[in-house]
Amino acid sequence: MTISELVRTDGTAEVTLGQLHDQAGQVDDDLLPCRANNPELWFAESPADVENAKALCQACPVQALCLDGALERREPWGVWGGQLFLQGVVIPRKRPRGRPRKNQAAA
Numbered sequence: 001m002t003i004s005e006l007v008r009t010d011g012t013a014e015v016t017l018g019q020l021h022d023q024a025g026q027v028d029d030d031l032l033p034c035r036a037n038n039p040e041l042w043f044a045e046s047p048a049d050v051e052n053a054k055a056l057c058q059a060c061p062v063q064a065l066c067l068d069g070a071l072e073r074r075e076p077w078g079v080w081g082g083q084l085f086l087q088g089v090v091i092p093r094k095r096p097r098g099r100p101r102k103n104q105a106a107a
């Protein structure tokens, strides 16, 4: 089974990557921020770059479809539909690399 064949357990089709590509294929590449810019920005390590990708997604004509699909597929990583995904869930922001603070309450 490929990712484009995934179907929910209730038998209804989820938004597949194929559908997203079909929708995106009808839109000029210049209007899709993740195609018009360096796509690595959407999988960046730097929190600032991730926030930049999220902001760029806001102008995307397929943003809602992209986000719905990413939620349904439980994307493991990256910015999709203007949100950052990690292990299948949306997280508010990417933490910088390094050890956590000793006193989390002070953060």
Ligand code: SF4
Binding pocket: 024, 032, 033, 034, 035, 042, 056, 057, 060, 061, 062, 063, 064, 066, 067, 079, 080, 081, 082
């Ligand atoms: S919403 Fe999806 S398709 Fe649009 S720029 Fe963001 S990641 Fe790319």
